[in-house]
Amino acid sequence: MNGPTLEHYLVFSALLFCIGLYGMLTRRNLIAMLMSVELVLNAAALNFVAFHHFLFPGDSGGAVFPIFIIAVAAAEAAVALAIFIALFRHQQHLDVQQSDSLKG
Amino acid sequence: MGLLTTIILIPLLAVFVIVLLPDRQKQAIKWVALAATGIDLGLSIYLLVDYLHLISGLPGSGTSTALSLQYVERHVWLGRLGIEYFLGVDGISVLMIFLTAVVIFCGVCASWKHEYRTKEFFAFLLLLVTGVFGVFAAHDLFLFFLFYEVAVLPMYVLIGLWGTGPKEYSAMKLTLMLMGGSALIVVGILVLYFQAGVGSFSMSAIAQAKIPASTQAWLFPIMFFGFGTLGGLWPFHTWSPDGHASAPTAVSMLHAGVLMKLGGYGCLKTIYLMPEGALMWGTFFMVLTTVNIFYGALVAIQKTDLKYITAYSSVSHCGLVLFGLGTLNATAMQGAVVQMFAHGLMTALFFALIGMIYGRTHTRYITEMGGLFKVMPFLGVAYMVGGFAGLGLPGLAGFIAEVQVFIGAFALNSIGHRLLTILVAASVVTTAVYILRFLTRMFYGPLQNPEHAKLTDATFVERVPLTILVFLLAFAGMFPGWMIRLIEYSLAPVMANLEQARRAMLP
Amino acid sequence: MTGHWFIDHLWLVPLFPFLGFLLVGLVIRPLGDRPSSTVAILAMVASAVVGWGAAFQYFTHHAGETLVPWQYEWLRFSPTLVGNMGVLVDDISMLLVLVVTTISLLIHVYSQGYMRGDPGYPRFFSFLNLFTFSMLGLVLACSVLQMFIFWELVGVSSFLLIGFYWAKPSAVSACKKAFIVTRFADLGFLLGLLMLSYYAKGLDFTFLTSPETVAKLARTTLPFLGVSALPLSAILIFCGAAGKSAMFPLHIWLPDAMEGPTPVSALIHAATMVVAGVYLVARMFPMFAASEPAILTVMSIGAFTALFAAVIAVTQFDIKRVLAYSTLSQLGYMMLALGVATLDKPLGFTASMFHLTTHACFKALLFLGAGSVIHAVHTNDMREMGGLRRKLPITHATFLIACLAIAGVPPFSGFFSKDEILAAAVENGHYFVFALALGVAGLTAFYMFRLYFMTFWSEPQDHEKYHHAHESPWSMTSVLIVLAVPTALLGLVPFGHYVHRGELEHHGINWLIAGPAILVGLAGIAVAFMLYFRPNGLPDRIAFAFSGIYRVIRDKFYIDELYLFVTHHVIFRYVSAPFNWFDRHCVDGLMDLTAQSALLSGRSLRRTVTGHLQTYLLWAWLGSAVLALVVWQMQAALGWALTFVGLGIIAGIFAWQWVLQLLNRSEPLKRIEKD
């Protein structure tokens, strides 16, 4: 069977991870940054699933864990978006580079 | 509750009493402080006499290698590392406890006129002295270090709040340098503990468990520098001039009189714990302390501020303590301990006098004084006695110390050591120069400032501490036998350790 | 224990004055003048009685023996080295006890009159007692440590007494100078003491002067300098002696010490304390005698000082300074005498002690006489005196006796002692020293009679002062008279019989030696008579003719200035001041620098907290990466190199950040940033 192997998934997740990191670093919009974080989390989740599927199909942990990750990521996103809104009310923008009133 | 615990606890109790008293009751606060220190003085005299009595039947030095600990109180205290509440005194500690009691009593008397935030002042002062008593009584290294820090830290507030001049700067500098020293000490204590591997912080236990010589080789200087910082070891002495110059009277008295002795005392213990290291590094520290002695005196010649003069003279005199210890010779080490005692008394006397004179003339610059004998003969005489003790006049305690250190150091059989000894001995001249300079400048000659003609001599409360200190200086100087007996007996274990190490280091 | 009460209780001799000092100083002082002086004098009487009794018992029962009737272990240095305090009784200590108690007692009495009305009257007496205590302790010292102790104590009492008029700036600088110069000399003593403590392993005089110890010291070769311990320790001890006895070049303090009250000058700076140096050398005589270089040093320094001081004395006009230089000169004589003595021919020793005794009498008398004169005319300057013999008959008479004694005119005491010194020099073949001593004798006679004539004869120069002059009170003159007796007669005592080292061959006066001495003395007197008996311009003309030399001599060869230059300019300015600077700026600066660098690095590290979230994230990732590198290194055993690369990257980023900060552009990866 010539389907995708574990390596494909791992490389894909590593790419996701790196894209997430890159996005975190370069996107100035907070929401874009949040999306980048989600990429990172999904990379991890993908890893778990891939490992579960290819290496440890008997261990349910690998399958369950991504569900927790997704749930928590959703909660985190909710919280983050709420905060962004609060922040937006104060400064009328979501530019991370200009949100530096706390420093030093 | 043992005698030592009582001595330590009384000032602490007084702190609590003072904290509970209302601010306005200044007189009551002072009386509490005086009573506490008075009781401690009494107890320490009892301790001294009793200890002398105890050892009177025992054989003298050279024969006894047993640890001469007395009044032992030993309780398991903290944790599984083997930290104990382990108090016990040898002759040197007894002498130092006595010195502390005298100086703090005199210090409280000398602060009788203290008005600004009296309550906190005496509370901190007594807290500090609790620490000092504790250090001298502790035999467990952890406890020792704990009290050591308790003794050092209140100084920050005491100087910073009640001091004069650039007090915040001086207080910070003093505290940080001393705490920097204690950073070295804590490393030393832990290394000793784990290298000894006896599961106890008891000094005698650690001293008996042989620390590897290779460890001692690097650990000894660390600890010696650590304690030496408090003992005014060059080049880590610079906290002393600024600190002492800024500190209020009683604090200077206590700090120069007693706290700097903690440094010397700690160095002695370091030698006791690490004899091989001491043998390797003794000469090095002799060189440094020679610098101390000579250089302190030379710098003192230049100063015109009385407190700076006294501070540099302390650097010089405390250098003699460390020099004596560095020789690792029984006679010189005896001298070093006597010097601790003598210097404690004389510096306390100096600082008390400076405080009293400053309180009258409102200047500490000798250039602005002159002819004060006319208006304050009592203070003048006391100052002179102190000065003479400082320049090592026989009949006063300083001489005993100097001559012992010199004789002991000279007995070291190498040209280098001899030359160092000669240099150190030469400092008696420079010392005489600066001491006479300020004595004559202040008290002799015509009255410099006509305003000073209205000044008064010492009051009764002021005379008490001065008289005590002068008397003790003279007594110790004329009858040194009891001190020697105390010290000799307690140095025996140290010397035995050194002797053993010396033999072990022979190929 | 000798069974003789006075000898056994000799420790009372110093004790009485000490009690007197404490009593007067602490208790009696407020009660007023009269009680103070009475107590002080009573203490001295008691002391003198015991001293005389002991001396009597000693010379009658134990002559020639060395006894230690009482001692105790004062300071134990080590089990083997002990500093004892005690009482050493031998001929010279008894002699000095006699001299010190007697003269001190007399001067106490004299001071009652001299110091009357002075505001510091009780203080003066307590100090006098203190001094006498110290001096007696020194004299009776049984160990070199005890000697050193009391040595310092006499120094300090001298300091206190010179500075008695503490409000007078000149007195202040004089007392300071005296103390510091002698202190400097004492350093030598101290070092000598250290050498003895180490090489001889003992400090007691009886032990040190025993032939075995001396031999042992002579055998001990020092590891450096290539000499044996004996001469070096002896010379070091002589340094101390030279300081106290004001030998050249440590003499400068003594003339200035005349700022003290005159009785003090008489007691301390003429009769007793200054001879302590001579006494010390005599005490350690076996050590000195056994070592050629040491004894030669003693002799040459003594001889040179004798001449040097005599020359200066000729040009001085301050009556007390002339006497001071004369004292210097005579002390040089005594040293010289000790220097020419050897173990085989110890005549010089006896001569020196003899001269010490006679000198104590006549010099005390001279000073007290001068004090009486000063008391009368209230000036020290001889040029303002003159013709005083009519006003002060008793003073004049006694002064003349003393002058004759010091000039060496027979049968006065000075003649005999000086003659013995000359004889000793000849006996041991030191002809040059003999010639020099002879010359000094002539000079002595000249300047003493110059003083005498200018003061008592000539014409009154200052009529105001002359008019008010009057003879001193009975308490003073009586002392002069009492002192005049031994001044005149002491020479007749068979001194060598009592005080000697080794066996002396008894001899009478060798007129071959005494004759020239007398002649020289008389010649000196004659010249003085010619120049100064009547006021005339001759001395000034001579002085003018040799103005260059004269000025140099008058200004004491500029040695004071030299000292002043060295201490004040060189040491104070070029040693002490740089040290001070170094301490404040370098050592302390280093400590401050540590604190400053902590603050500064804190300030720059603070810049990493930019407030930009993305910077923070970058740091975190780089941190993780470096951690991975570090851990990787640990296991792969590729060495620390890569770790350092990692740390270097951190440092590089750090620097980059910092540069960006400086340029106010702190966004990371700015160039990639496009949206």
Add this chain to the structure above:
Amino acid sequence: MLEQLATISNELLLTLLAFTVFSISLVSLKKTDGKAEVLVTAGGLLALLVLSFAGTMPHRAAFGDAYVTGPVAAIFKRLFLAAGILMALLSWPGKRKTDVAPFHHLGEYLGLLLLSIIGMCFLVSAMELALLYVGLELVTIPLILLVAINRHELRSAEAGMKYVLFSAMSSGLLLYGLSLVYGMAGTLSLAGIAAKLTWTPLTVMALALVMGGVGFKISAVPFHLWTPDTYEGAPVPVTAFLSVASKAAGFALFYKVVAGLFAVLGPSVVVMVSILATLTMTFGNLVALQQTNLKRFLAFSSIAQAGFLMIGLVHGGPLGLTSVVFYLAVYLFSNLAAFGVVTVVSAATGKEDMRDYLGLSESNPKLALVMMLAMFSLAGIPPLAGFLGKFYLFAAAAEKGMYWLVFVGAVNATISLYYYLIVIKWMYLLKAAEGRQRIEPIEVSWASWVVLGVSTVAMIVIGILPQFIHWAEVAASSGF
């Protein structure tokens, strides 16, 4: 099943308490003044603390060994509870000038606090990765909300923003690392993973990623940069809680995932931790020297304290664990005392700058005294508990033979003393002549007094009485 529930009774009761508190504010019709919520929270936590000695934290495995409360975990939980009580009391709505805590929604606020504590309790008991992760997020997400709860304030919102993104990012790193670990071990059980891991480059990578996540929690350098900003922006009691409880949870996390999982990399972990400790202490100390805002100052101080704690981490054995646990307790009370004073002053005057504390020792001697003791305890001055705590940390490193680390720690302790003394300088030394407005005598509510009093007594007693260190030792000797 019942037995399993009984095993987690502590967490269940906490949840119950949380919902009670939430509902109080929801149910009460008129606007509450918040006092009831505080009382219920504090009282409930206190009750739980008492109950914890009566068996709510049994040493028993549950849920297929995913949950075990060991003796050390029990101590951690009690510390969390104690911190919760003190924080709740600190939020007591007295008369205040500025809102240190939003007392209009105190119910939510305290409920979130309780949720966070629940997360912590699960975290320290978790023996399995999923539970651990969920516990961790349960700690963090309520805290994020707490940080940003003053949403009418810009800095609070900004602090929340930084915190949420940074924490999400860190969880991402952690998760990615854990996923690699899972890939190598094939199980989520901590013990199972530790047994299977071997040394490969991938393990190292995983360790670095995991350490990134843990480093965020304990604010180790260089994962610390969110700390000062978040601390400054958050309400003071939240900052206090963040600095103690959240950090303690971070250390528990360290033991669980770094020391526990990567035991095979032991020596490397030691080196890594010692380097991190050095960096963390030094950085925190040096930057703290420059701070004047007390919250920011305490943030850097807490970074430095984390560095000190990491000294104890290098020792894997019981002594190391003892020292860390004990120091955490000490640090908790000391830091809470300091934050307590800051809270009180800030509430009454709105001042957070240490320069405003000029002459505090005269106007408010008791507050100044507490602050001074707290500073001394943090600096490690005897007889306060910080001294014994630091001594134990150093002892742990020394037993491991890492004397250089002891030395670095001791030197850093001196530097830290420098800035702690600066606070004392403003309170005690400087006289009011410098032209600044003095703080008037402050009326302190009883709740705050309780917090300050308890912390002060704890600071003194813990360092002197032998029981406390004994507990830590007994617990540490039998493991987490």
